[in-house]
Amino acid sequence: MAFTDLNISKQILDALAEAGFEEPTPIQREAFPVIRSGKDMIGIARTGTGKTLAYLIPILMKLHYAQGKYPRAIVIVPTRELVVQVCESVELLTEYMDIRCVGIYGGTNIRTQQNAVYEGVDLLVATPGRFMDIYMNGMLRTPLVKTVVVDEADRLMDLGFMPQLRSILEVIPEKHQTLLFSATFSTAVTALASEFMVAPVKVEVAPQATPVDTVLQLRYDVPNIMTKINLLKLLLADKEEYSRVMVFTESKKNADRITDKLADYWKDELSVIHSNKAQNTRLNALRAFREGRSRIMIASDVAARGIDIQDVSHVVNFDIPALPEEYVHRIGRTARAGKEGVAISLVSPKEEERIEMIEQLIGQKIELQALPERLEISDVLLDEEKIQTANIIYQKGRPKGGGAFHARSAKNSKSPEKKKKSSF
Template structure:
């Protein structure tokens, strides 16, 4: 079995890995190390949870070696604030025996505080695209010394519409530099980014695109509506021994807040929540509490699906199935990390059945359907936005949903009337013909 010594890690980083409890590299870490060290442009495709951050940081830190000069020599661009913090934390983990300076910059906090941190000199900047360009415009730093650019979670950056900012970043750094592009999937937009800016890249793909790791047990429960989902969630979370570290993903901030409102009294200090409407300090505190075990349950909207590397998450629960079904892979990848077992549970209502089918096609295997515990009582009551969605479905698909039985019914023939617009148009044509006949008789 290959070890870190086999890929010729420096003594200083090897010591840090030993202290952190890492005993062998993952496949992505092993395979990208030599090409990056050789200065090649690299595309690394690997599923969430396989150690991509460590994979690119180890050779970069060895290349930088020690603090030097005033301006940054390596730039790492990521899609979210959470991932900035995660990468900085990993740099700190790897560099207790290396004299290197790193800082993270991201929106939502005072830019002057970040400028002060950069003013005394920096070797590595980890940044979200928007705040990086804000920093650049202040002229506090020059970007002429950057030799390595990392685009991490490239698929998410593309999904969030950051292509214009990424193009601007390529314009402000030296033409001669090394590009490293890492992603869980290789979509058409990521491929276009690679074609535009990478030079003869070496592509290293570790697992089939958008696959989930084998040690994650995946199960789905068929649940009719939001209030029933909350009832099932509450029942599952009663078992503190089994559900000892749980991450719950929602499609919307509204649903995240609904869970908090209905379970806050039940869970107490066991509960934390992060989404984009929360202040940055609140989000950092929530993540810290969850990491350290102060809270047992973390509720997150999809903004947090990437970049959270927390050990020993026992369960991921998909309260909603993501409308972008590829996000399912990133969500469930929060558990089953570092070859440990994990469980991913999905709550699926009638409107989400097509999405879960797309997920199954994506991961190329069926997701087991679980039996809802008999103690859980479902309700037919809908919240207001669910009623609106149901009305929209009825108009669009000419079907009616019987919420009590969960069955669909086709629209009866006697109710299938010709649209008024069509009838009015036919009447106008008939009148026009009659008027034409009258004129011809005259």
């Protein structure tokens, strides 16, 4: 099936053809007719399957052309980066249309965004907090809103945006269409749907929380953070193989730590993005990576959701995420649009339980790789690792049944540490 078979307007078809899009993805084929019918819809599809265009194309066809001052459609997303990306997708699709799209998000001048909204907007893309800020300032009116999209709903729930979503939907006209898109149909997303949607049609094009088949998943077992950094250096040295790499961490501290260690080798090839970085810095880093001016992006999980960058050769999980679903979102940055990719996880002893939970979620074992012979195994433990190791030893040495932690138990508790060290 081609886009021409889906009764899409000529203006959008021309824009799609110019951008190189030929065939709709499964979520797009399934979602288009439901959205056009005016019914509420829940779209469940893994990352990299084209969810953004699945709702933008029918919405833009409904908007048709610019009119009035107030928004007629609203898209709510969890992060500033996603606001920018959705707006870029709108710009691509409206090459031959007159549609005003405004993106609003925190971390930047609110007056500039208020002025843009006040001048007139057809499609508003927003993070929840900034939407309510501008609404409460009296610069945003919603009486004409006919369609509300809640994108990356599971991520919005994870970040605690439920109160803001309630506030937003309270100021939207009662008669409107709600479209909810999510990679997973979690309990929180189910609660969101039941509270705000009317008899929604559920469109699910793949099993929940499953990675695409074209991602080769590998793991290396390593003893500590410094050894992880040494291994990362070895892997990234092959520039031909590791041509465009996203390295994910759980903490901003590790993101900066990796950047500092790799800067001696590839300073001009590095981008870093996390919530402590200024907004312009984050957007410039993302742009440099997307345009190929940087080869390596180091990111906290803020970049794991929805960021659409083509031809990412490898995703490296420097830290294993605490939430198994986050693993699926991370590795969804590679092997997009039917292409192949590689996902590599660097697993420390304390992360073994996390990787087991991930394997249980995805229903498969992640292939273990032998450590390279040239890898330097570090015996340096950082401060946070010392605390974590002490906690692991204490928990393993605690007598069952809540008895006193006496000297013999403390002595025995050292054996797990020795055993783990001997395995590397």
